[in-house]
Amino acid sequence: MTTKTRAIQQKIARLQAGGKPRVLDLFAGCGGISLGFSAAGFHIAGAVEFDAAAAASHGRNFHSGEPAHSQARDITKTSPDQLAKDLQVGRTAEAFDVLVGGPPCQAFARVGRPKLREVDNHAEAFKHDPRAQLYIDYLRYVEAFAPLAVVVENVPDVLNHGGQNIAEEIADVLESKGYVCRYTLLNAAFYGVPQMRERMILIAYRREIADTVTFPDPTHFIDLPPGYEGTRSVALKFLDNEIADDAHRYVHAPKAVRSLPPAVTAEDALGDLPSIDARKLLKSGALRRGARRFDEPMPYNKEPHTAYAELMRTWPGFEAPEALVDHVIRYLPRDYPLFARMNAGDQYPQAYGHAMEMFEQHLASLAEQGIKIKPNSSQYEEIKASIVPPYDVGKFPNKWRKMWRDQPARTLMAHLGKDSYSHIHYDSKQARTISVREAARLHSFPDGFAFCGTMNPAFRQIGNAVPPLLAKAVAMQVMKTLKQAEWEREDEPRRTAAAVS
Structure with a gap:
């Protein structure tokens, strides 16, 4: 033998x-x-x-x-x-x-x-x-x-x-x-x-x-x-x-x-997590550029609203903590107003169209105030860059996507660790990309599962899993x-x- x-x-x-x-x-x-x-x-x-x-x-x-x-x-x-x-x-x-x-x-x-x-x-x-x-x-x-x-x-x-x-x-x-x-x-x-x-x-x-x-x-x-x-x-x-x-x-x-x-929908999965109003946090100064560390507890303020949410909080051996520490989001100040305007299912071509509308509206508002901006001037380009993303519509048709609340999310990829635009939150009031904990929920990691490192490595770990x-x-x-x-x-x-x- x-x-x-x-x-x-x-x-x-x-x-x-x-x-x-x-x-x-x-x-x-x-x-x-x-x-x-x-x-x-x-x-x-x-x-x-x-x-x-x-x-x-x-x-x-x-x-x-x-x-x-x-x-x-x-x-x-x-x-x-x-x-x-x-x-x-x-x-x-x-x-x-x-x-x-x-x-x-x-x-x-x-x-x-x-x-x-x-x-x-x-x-x-x-x-x-x-x-x-x-x-x-x-x-x-x-x-x-x-x-x-x-x-x-x-x-x-x-x-x-x-x-x-x-x-x-x-x-x-x-x-x-x-x-x-x-x-x-x-x-x-x-x-x-x-x-x-x-x-x-x-x-x-x-x-x-x-x-x-x-x-x-x-x-x-x-x-x-x-x-x-x-x-x-x-x-x-x-x-x-x-x-x-x-x-x-x-x-x-x-x-x-x-x-x-x-099938379990995005809202089924995320609806009980604390809301994060990106524009409000940006205005207050609470959201700033820099590494996102998992050191600021955010208590739950809602009860589980679905069987899936209950499972994510009660998974044996990985029960939810008293407060979340990885419910953190990217610093994307240019794009929060654009996220709010996008419709469910919109991808980058639609996002770019919304952004150009916002740009034209801003120019019209300035004109009403007696401020005329000359097309293609440095000031014109500077204002445009502050509102409109710079990516080529033809080259990045699938780069962005706003989730549907009543469908499962599309595939989470490892490049979440770079930008997260593939998963813009369905709630326009929050106007942001998903947090680390939300990505974990969409992947079926329970709330008690801890990710080592900072935000970017955590996103990558989830997308690869x-x-x-x-x-x-x-x-x-x-x-x-x-x-x-x-x-x-x-x-x-x-x-x-x-x-x-």
């Missing part, structure tokens, strides 16, 4: 004895997947994350800030054995039951399947290709830790990344290592997240555990806007071309039915499979005896 086989049998026996499945989260970020798996009954035993602020957030929320669990690690420079030693989790092959995460898709570009199969025998084969290195190390971690289950999350484009179906390649390599794999596309809005976020999800099980893979049934219904159906169509383009025969492990996602509860409620739905499906595998093995002697009698 090989060391790996022995380790797998020990893990199965441990779960049959009632032990919690232990998770290693790679490319963990602040812990969106970890939070979902924790809520589904898994134990978060370790993580690897390169970004210092995100690693600190993960350690703070899942390991009380223990130094070994809070430090940033480079997966290309940290071997599985070294990680097991640092985290004091015992022998490498016996340390973890489930491995989750998703290497950045750039790591997969043009790394052919025949080459990937050489990883075990030729560990040095692709060090010349930095795009391949993260994927190689990911596979090396799977090989070393021999998890019973693997979950990979990534953007839909991995299904057709420059003509290459990365998800199929991942599945192919994992199946060569003794796993059964399937992958699909899931939208977070169908699983109670107030955000329309499409993601590729791959699940793999050791063949000793299961011979099929299933995905979670939706809990909510929404008619996705054309843009999101379009994203899915582009991602699934390979099904309609010559590589369709190469998508053996793709399965269609379970369908949402109209009888399900409606897997929505915890989507992760929880996937995790519950994995737990169900693991439990079913235990039940079958526990009952096998009884079934065999019954068949003999």
Whole structure:
């Protein structure tokens, strides 16, 4: 019996004895997947994350800030054995039951399947290709830790990344290592997240555990806007071309039915949070340029108004604090009046049109006062710059968007850490972009989940994360499979005896 086989049998026996499945989260970020798996009954035993602020957030929320669990690690420079030693989790092959995460898709570009199969025998084969290195190390971690289950999350484009179906390649390599794999596309809005976020999800099980893979049934219904159906169509383009025969492990996602509860809306998610009147704060001097630190408590002044808001305040282990410290917004003095004038769903072309109207109105007001501004003069350009954003309408059509209050938000991206214009608050009275805590709510992070660092790193952590409620739905499906595998093995002697009698 090989060391790996022995380790797998020990893990199965441990779960049959009632032990919690232990998770290693790679490319963990602040812990969106970890939070979902924790809520589904898994134990978060370790993580690897390169970004210092995100690693600190993960350690703070899942390991009380223990130094070994809070430090940033480079997966290309940290071997599985070294990680097991640092985290004091015992022998490498016996340390973890489930491995989750998703290497950045750039790591997969043009790394052919025949080459990937050489990883075990030729560990040095692709060090010349930095795009391949993260994927190689990911596979090396799977090989070393021999998890019973693997979950990979990534953007839909991995299904057709420059003509290459990365998800199929991942599945192919994992199946060569003794796993059964399937992958699909899931939208977070169908699983109670107030955000329309499409993601590729791959699940793999050791063949000793299961011979099929299933995905979670939706809990909510929404008619996705054309843009999101379009994203899915582009991602699934390979099904309609010559590589369709190469998508053996793709399965269609379970369908949402109209009888399900409606998707959680932006107002469902944010309506109970304290209002922030950006123009009033600016006028009083309370809102100024500079780093936004999480050191000014803002008490709740409303009761939870929806089941979702109640969940965000009462999530077990992450209950809401007495006051929020990360309900902070960007300093954007030029744009607050423009935000107030925009309509729900307006994007940058509409915003620019509103701004030009405001500019013309301002010039007319000055003219009424006897102040004439010569077109194209320095004064004219100075006034225009104080009202009208400078971006080219043709180049930035989707740069801005004012949210609808009665729909889930559009996808939160990592560039929230740079500008936040993609998510302008639906409440014109507040006239601002969303706060860090509001971004967390739209992503389904509970109010008791703390982000390390200042505003910009926190926004980036949220935008990069897997929505915890989507992760929880996937995790519950994995737990169900693991439990079913235990039940079958526990009952096998009884079934065999019954068949003999």
